[in-house]
Amino acid sequence: MSDFPVVSRGRLDTVQVNLGYRCNQACRHCHVNAGPHRKEMMDLETVDQVLDLLQRSGVPTLDLTGGAPEMNPHFRYLVESARKVGLRVIDRCNLSILEEPGYENLAGFLATQRVEIIASLPCYLEDNVDRQRGRGVFQASIRALKTLNTLGYGQADSGLTLSLVFNPQGPTLPPPQAELEAAYHRELQVRYGIVFSRLYALTNMPIQRFGSTLVSKGQFDAYMCLLKRAHRDENLEGVMCRRLISVDWQGYVHDCDFNQMLGLPLGSQRRHVAEIDAAALEGAAIMTADHCYGCTAGCGSSCGGALNPS
Ligand code: SF4
Ligand code: SF4
Numbered sequence: 436m437s438d439f440p441v442v443s444r445g446r447l448d449t450v451q452v453n454l455g456y457r458c459n460q461a462c463r464h465c466h467v468n469a470g471p472h473r474k475e476m477m478d479l480e481t482v483d484q485v486l487d488l489l490q491r492s493g494v495p496t497l498d499l500t501g502g503a504p505e506m507n508p509h510f511r512y513l514v515e516s517a518r519k520v521g522l523r524v525i526d527r528c529n530l531s532i533l534e535e536p537g538y539e540n541l542a543g544f545l546a547t548q549r550v551e552i553i554a555s556l557p558c559y560l561e562d563n564v565d566r567q568r569g570r571g572v573f574q575a576s577i578r579a580l581k582t583l584n585t586l587g588y589g590q591a592d593s594g595l596t597l598s599l600v601f602n603p604q605g606p607t608l609p610p611p612q613a614e615l616e617a618a619y620h621r622e623l624q625v626r627y628g629i630v631f632s633r634l635y636a637l638t639n640m641p642i643q644r645f646g647s648t649l650v651s652k653g654q655f656d657a658y659m660c661l662l663k664r665a666h667r668d669e670n671l672e673g674v675m676c677r678r679l680i681s682v683d684w685q686g687y688v689h690d691c692d693f694n695q696m697l698g699l700p701l702g703s704q705r706r707h708v709a710e711i712d713a714a715a716l717e718g719a720a721i722m723t724a725d726h727c728y729g730c731t732a733g734c735g736s737s738c739g740g741a742l743n744p745s
Contacts, residue, residue, distance in 0.1 A: 487709070641659060
């Protein structure tokens with residue numbers, strides 16, 4: 436039983452969809468346990484049910500995640516259908532996918548569709564990134580960022596947003612987002628000539644692969660204590676579950692991506708995307724547990740970065 440405070444839903448503004456657990460990488464901090472050998476992928480019928488929910492609810496933002504969401508065979512259909520009806524579409528892209536065989540024109544597709552890109556780059560130093568995400572990932576990411584810059588991503592006035600995501604290497608809280616963002620802008624520009632729109636500093640969640648690593652190193656309890664000690668009530672207002680739902684690859688709905696990974700259903704009731712009434716969710720209780728302290732510790736953490744960055 437967790438002592439995390441009660442949180443209830445506000446107005447829904449984002450449907451986050453996990454298109455499947457297959458990924459070309461297998462990062463140490465991954466809270467999805469994604470990897471090249473995972474088979475779970477959202478099918479076309481469920482993709483259409485997601486589109487139907489978006490149309491009947493008027494929710495303005497579709498946020499695509501995975502695994503590597505682009506590896507789902509229906510990814511482009513979903514993006515095109517959503518953009519056609521004017522939705523804002525976010526692709527949580529691991530960058531290295533842009534270099535995989537068969538994905539050579541993916542960057543161009545994303546730019547043409549004016550998809551917003553949020554990409555993980557846990558450091559601007561090669562060793563740190565390769566240690567966390569795998570050998571060669573840093574250089575692949577740098578090449579991908581240059582390609583995206585060439586297409587206009589991250590360039591002032593292009594309207595093509597390229598956000599980067601930082602998360603700590605180990606069981607610590609992220610540093611203040613604004614200072615880190617300034618360092619990223621400076622270092623990526625000077626070292627590689629790369630520009631980007633903004634940086635999100637996220638806290639590692641004590642679940643799945645990162646949670647197991649903590650357990651195996653005997654650091655789990657200390658990390659949970661750190662998160663609980665750093666809890667700030669003012670972060671509760673901004674936790675992402677207040678305004679988004681997370682749909683899993685089979686179409687079942689959860690309060691957030693982390694709850695999805697823990698198998699915790701939306702408001703503790705197992706419901707499918709086909710039966711969701713977005714307006715009726717407002718005011719509903721959110722299913723919380725101890726991992727939620729990862730969202731409210733320190734400056735707070737959400738899929739859109741720190742909640743109270745200063
Ligand atoms: S963290 Fe992202 S890129 Fe890494 S294995 Fe997980 S889904 Fe793939
Ligand atoms: S882990 Fe999920 S349910 Fe818990 S506070 Fe964070 S966003 Fe909300």
